[in-house]
Amino acid sequence: MSETPETALVLFSGGQDSATCLASALSRYARVETVGFDYGQRHRVELACRDTFRANLAAAFPAWGARLGPDHLLDARVLKSLGETAMTEDIAIDMQANGLPTTFVPGRNLLFFTLAGALAMRRGASVLVGGMCETDFSGYPDCRAVTLKAQERTLQLGLESEIEIEAPLMYIDKAGTWALAESLGGQVLVDLVTEDTHTCYLGDRTHRHPWGYGCGTCPACELRSNGWTRWQAAR
Numbered sequence: 444m445s446e447t448p449e450t451a452l453v454l455f456s457g458g459q460d461s462a463t464c465l466a467s468a469l470s471r472y473a474r475v476e477t478v479g480f481d482y483g484q485r486h487r488v489e490l491a492c493r494d495t496f497r498a499n500l501a502a503a504f505p506a507w508g509a510r511l512g513p514d515h516l517l518d519a520r521v522l523k524s525l526g527e528t529a530m531t532e533d534i535a536i537d538m539q540a541n542g543l544p545t546t547f548v549p550g551r552n553l554l555f556f557t558l559a560g561a562l563a564m565r566r567g568a569s570v571l572v573g574g575m576c577e578t579d580f581s582g583y584p585d586c587r588a589v590t591l592k593a594q595e596r597t598l599q600l601g602l603e604s605e606i607e608i609e610a611p612l613m614y615i616d617k618a619g620t621w622a623l624a625e626s627l628g629g630q631v632l633v634d635l636v637t638e639d640t641h642t643c644y645l646g647d648r649t650h651r652h653p654w655g656y657g658c659g660t661c662p663a664c665e666l667r668s669n670g671w672t673r674w675q676a677a678r
Contacts, residue, residue, distance in 0.1 A: 457489035460574030469507035483523030486646035552585035617670020
């Protein structure tokens with residue numbers, strides 16, 4: 444991929460998807476910064492994984508490390524104060540009467556992109572990169588392409604800026620996400636994603652699987668595990 448001169452700001456949670464997006468951005472943009480959000484999530488261990496992954500990624504890929512700028516961690520705990528979800532409280536992961544899972548945090552990605560857009564203006568970034576995906580659909584309406592396109596237009600109007608939102612994983616499944624990591628950085632990057640990222644909704648880093656750490660039974664673990672199995676079978 445050819446490098447472009449823009450600066451990208453990657454919404455980096457510490458999970459598999461955003462880590463793969465970070466590698467993708469580093470392969471294409473002259474400068475890349477990262478931003479994470481503390482919203483009182485149960486699996487806040489993902490926040491602790493962010494520094495480890497960034498450091499190990501820069502060490503393993505010096506050319507990317509030279510492009511990797513600062514990390515920013517923003518306080519978004521107002522989301523937790525608005526009401527209970529299975530992502531912020533110890534409640535069952537299930538489907539609600541409205542057809543949305545209890546892991547859905549209303550307004551989460553909308554707030555994240557609003558904050559990231561404001562930060563991007565101050566940091567001189569013209570592209571926001573997120574790991575949202577509607578192929579392995581999790582039931583989150585704020586992960587859909589139509590939502591991100593509307594959010595992009597809102598930011599452009601509200602910030603008087605040509606800022607863009609990019610979602611490299613939008614139309615690929617988890618098997619494709621593993622394959623993308625391999626295409627970007629070979630087995631080295633796959634190993635970093637496996638070992639140094641966190642996806643499990645319950646924050647479990649005591650159980651190690653071939654695809655990484657997690658409880659193995661929550662929806663996030665099932666997606667990651669099934670994607671790994673399908674990717675391995677297709678290699």
